[in-house]
Amino acid sequence: xxxxxxxxxxxxxxxxxxxxxxxxxxxxxxxxxxxxxxxxxxxxxxxxxxxxxxxxxxxxxxxxxxxxxxxxxxxxxxxxxxxxxxxxxxxxxxxxxxxxxxxxxxxxxxxxxxxxxxxxxxxxxxxxxxxxxxxxxxxxxxxxxxxxxxxxxxxxxxxxxxxxxxxxxxxxxxxxxxxxxxxxxxxxxxxxxxxxxxxxxxxxxxxxxxxxxxxxxxxxx
Numbered sequence: 208x209x210x211x212x213x214x215x216x217x218x219x220x221x222x223x224x225x226x227x228x229x230x231x232x233x234x235x236x237x238x239x240x241x242x243x244x245x246x247x248x249x250x251x252x253x254x255x256x257x258x259x260x261x262x263x264x265x266x267x268x269x270x271x272x273x274x275x276x277x278x279x280x281x282x283x284x285x286x287x288x289x290x291x292x293x294x295x296x297x298x299x300x301x302x303x304x305x306x307x308x309x310x311x312x313x314x315x316x317x318x319x320x321x322x323x324x325x326x327x328x329x330x331x332x333x334x335x336x337x338x339x340x341x342x343x344x345x346x347x348x349x350x351x352x353x354x355x356x357x358x359x360x361x362x363x364x365x366x367x368x369x370x371x372x373x374x375x376x377x378x379x380x381x382x383x384x385x386x387x388x389x390x391x392x393x394x395x396x397x398x399x400x401x402x403x404x405x406x407x408x409x410x411x412x413x414x415x416x417x418x419x420x421x422x423x424x425x426x427x428x
Contacts, residue, residue, distance in 0.1 A: 217331040220246040263331035268294040280308035291330040307402030312336025354401040368415035
């Protein structure tokens, strides 16, 4: 009898309008026991997230239906989905736009299988996939690189994003719970203005991790 605990199955949807690529990619992912391909569609409009809950949507950066990547990402994020971009070309401007829209990262169709699968696993668990293309694009955009948080805001974000409740953050910082809530609201607003939306506590954890505010013992998961 094995003592190993089975890995949780990650539900992945693929939005790709080139049939050969879509079929091949989906078949590739089906070889991994911890990844379940639950939907393959040619457009975001065809993907029904209410009927098919997912942990991640792998989205082709450029679809042939005339839709924009930023609109597609915004639609998926608004529906509660994490998004990983799949592309065949290098386009720093498009990557920056994808980051601002809420995508977790980018993978190239030419990357080795192991790298693609690792990126999908990370993104499906809500982790930013900071590959070279992604890092270069983000570093080239000051608005993405710095949300302009004050020292106090950074302190509160580090505590709150690490899993502390507002009441605990208030105790640790000698502030009232209402003041902490105001700080969190301002932090969210600053990230939104910087093109790095943080609507949920998980989003705030991602932003704090991206900005180096979390020590190893404060990282979730």
